[in-house]
Every structure is written in C-alpha cells, then in structure tokens.
Amino acid sequence: MTLAFTDALERITRIRGVRGAMLVAGEDGLVVAESLMEGVRGNAVAALAASLAKRLRKASEAAGGGVPRFLHLQAHGGTILAVPAPDGVLVVAVGDRDVNIGLLRLEMRRVAEAVV
C-alpha cells in the first residue's frame, strides 16, 4: 500500500518545480505518505495545510460554494496546492513560484482518484 502511495506521489514530484508531495489525513493533519525535497518540513506543511483546507471548506460551504475541489495558495517564494480526495485524504504539493499549475493540478486530481 505504501509503495502504491509512493508511486502515486512520484507522478506529482516528476513535474519540474515541484519540491514535494504528500498524502495527508485531512482531519488529523498527519502525514500518510510523503515525497519531499530536503528543507521542506513535512509535518508542518501537513498540519497547516489540513487546517487551512478545513477552514476553507467551512468558508466555501458558508458561501454556498460546497466542498472545494482545489486549493491554490500563491506565496512570494512558492506555492502550495491541495486537492481533497475521498476518505478525508488530502493530496498536497509544494512547488516553486513558476511551477506549471495546470499540469500539477491534473496530476494531483489523478492521484486523488487513484488513492481511494
């Protein structure tokens, strides 16, 4: 199972500019599987991304938008993306500022469907 997760994450980390990808337990904010470059604090990104996703879900539902399908946080030094998968798992990717968002989003959604 872990190997399957690792293979799935490698589909994301193969994309140029991606610094890491993780599967995160959405409710707990804990890392399920990770493939990260050195310097990316997996447990911190997992806990904070899960917290962010939980809050954005509440905001989206309050605004009548339903459950978010894709979260994209663009920061000065990079970008964080998250795609909620079924079973409460969150696919999270950390990338450089100039990463190909379209391609990354496509792969993350494929992974989200594959990890069920």
Added chain:
Amino acid sequence: MNLTRAVEPWTVEPLERFVRESQARLTLLMTPAGQVLAQHGFTRAVDVMSAAALGAAIMSSSREIAKMLSDASFQSLNHQGAQHGVFLGGFELPRGRMLLLAVYGGDSSVGLVQLFFEELVRELLEASPEPTAKKLVLAKDFERELNESLAALFGR
C-alpha cells in the same frame, strides 16, 4: 480575556503562543508528579487537580508499558474522541521532566498540536531558568504554598 495562569511566570509566554497557534482549548503544564506549573482554560481548581492527576497517571502507566517493551519512554500520547482529543507529551527541561496536557476540539487537530508542541518545548528550553537547590517541604509551609499556587493558577 486572558485564560492563561502560571505559578512559574517564565512559562506564560510560550504557553500562550502554543494555545494561540494550536487552538487547544485546555492546557496544563505540569511535572510527572502532577504538580501544575501553568494552565490555560480551566476555571475550577478541582478540574485542574483532577486533570493533572489523571494526566500524570496516564503518562506513568504508559512509561511502565514502554519499559515492558524495552523502550525508554513514550514521547507523547493522543486519545482521540468523537468531539475532543487529548494530547499528552513529555519533555526534559534543565529542572527536570515536564508534561503537557492539551485538550483540543474540531477546530484543531493532532497534527497541529504536535507541531506546536515541538515549538513550545524549544521555547520553554530557552526561557527556563537554571535549576535551584531543592528546599525541604515543611508541613507548616505546605498549605500556604498550595494556596499560593492555586491563587496564581486562578488569579485570586
């Protein structure tokens, strides 16, 4: 309203930051014997005493289980309920071993609590004063010291 109270003032700032970042609802910083150094969120002395005694007992039991498994000690424990979770973490300071008990709800997570627990330990290590020589606890001082501690923990 500030809900953080401490017998040891140097613990206040790190504990307040931990509570703010992790969004823990109730927090106790104590010794393995259950002596409370600081608390956040509790409003009744009896609740603090019960939580401290039970938290210390859980950690003590788990330490014995760890010994049976030839492990030195478990670093942390998490009890997950339907609406609340209880996190118990142990760490070393120059003055000895300490425990943190944190109760969190659905607006937080075990991941967040663990993450900011690590930062709390770092900050407490920086803020912790050098250990002083232990003084004898005399029966005539005990009640007064206990009352002073409770007054500090509840701002009375």
